[in-house]
Amino acid sequence: IAPGLLVGLISRIIGAGFLGGLIGGYVAGWAAMLVIAYVKVPKWAAGLMPTLIIPFLASLIAGLFMFYVLGGPIAAGTVWLTGYMKTLDTSQKFLYGMIIGVLASVDYGGAINKTVFAFVLALQAEGINEPITVLILASMVTPMGYTLAYFLGKLVHKNIYTPLEVETLKTAFPMGLVEITEGSLPIVLNDLWRSVVATGVGGAVGGGLSMLWGADSKIPASGLFAVPTMSRPWAFIVALIIGSVVTALVYLILKKPVSATDLQEEKEEEDLNLKDLKISD
Structure with a gap:
């Protein structure tokens, strides 16, 4: 110490x-x-x-x-670095927002995310708030995008979630609102590469727009609770919605429909009742 x-x-x-x-x-x-x-x-x-x-x-x-x-x-x-970030033009802001958005989202709160967090927190300490706002957004697009994909799937009659994954969404979505991505991990791990692609694309688009429009959280975390601290809250909300929609669309397109066999196997697992088990003498 x-x-x-x-x-x-x-x-x-x-x-x-x-x-x-x-x-x-x-x-x-x-x-x-x-x-x-x-x-x-x-x-x-x-x-x-x-x-x-x-x-x-x-x-x-x-x-x-x-x-x-x-x-x-x-x-x-x-x-x-501080001077350079303050002189970025429009195209550079969007590009850096995309890079931060991808890196902050694709490992779902893991080591890459934490490394990016250290970098953008250092920038916030110097009065540059836009990069850390991108990280906040990128950590939210996964649970919000996956939840939106469920409803879009209903509209186009494509079932991409098992009943257990639907239950997971009920927890992942409210956790995502406060920037906790880990609630989505049970779904992510069931189909890793498609999840990473959908998350990365949504994080890139949302992050680029957030940086471009100047969303500027004054605090380094907490999801939607950070919105009141921003001078341009509309920029964050719109970028978050767009990033979530992109994540949902990419995931819905890439994901294979859940087969009847998978649903039946999961139903049989749910029907297992521990009360039916007996231990003989």
């Missing part, structure tokens, strides 16, 4: 910002591991290692490295 706190303060002082603090956290952790691995003390001082020696030496190493080596380039990079 002590080395991490120190590099965070140094990042703020030298202008490295959130990104400097994020990278500095890794530096602090590595410094602590080096001290643990290579610093040996007499037995009588072993008790001081976790309370004094490790925090002191790790803070000293990480702090000096951050201040004299790493901090300057990160601060310069942050200034350049």
Whole structure:
């Protein structure tokens, strides 16, 4: 904790910002591991290692490295990146919105999403709110798009969901409204590549439009609860609807209809009653 706190303060002082603090956290952790691995003390001082020696030496190493080596380039990079993002033209905004939308959506809250989140959160710390709004939107298009695909499937008489998946939608949709994508995973894992394609296309279109129209959430998460903080809430809502419709259409087109055999097998599983099981003596 002590080395991490120190590099965070140094990042703020030298202008490295959130990104400097994020990278500095890794530096602090590595410094602590080096001290643990290579610093040996007499037995009588072993008790001081976790309370004094490790925090002191790790803070000293990480702090000096951050201040004299790493901090300057990160601060310069942050200034350049902030200035660059503020000068994007129309086509560039749409392109970057598409890229963020795809990367933030295709692994459904996994490692790629979290990496993108760290990047866009660093931009928000510098006053650029549009990229993180794209991430919020991209995390919502999957559950909303899949739910919409169910109703569109009814209109065109194409049944793409099993009864169990329909029950999953009843949970996934409200979770999606508050930016929790994971409720859709039971459906995604049943047909992974079609799900990824539909999600990626919808996230790209919705993200590109959100960035282009300047949707700007002032908070980094929470789905529809972030809308009141935006200066252009209509841009977010319209982009979200369009992205969800695109996801629904692509998924509906790619997905194979549920066969009668699959429905029958699932019905037989549902009919299994544990009360009918008997244990003989």
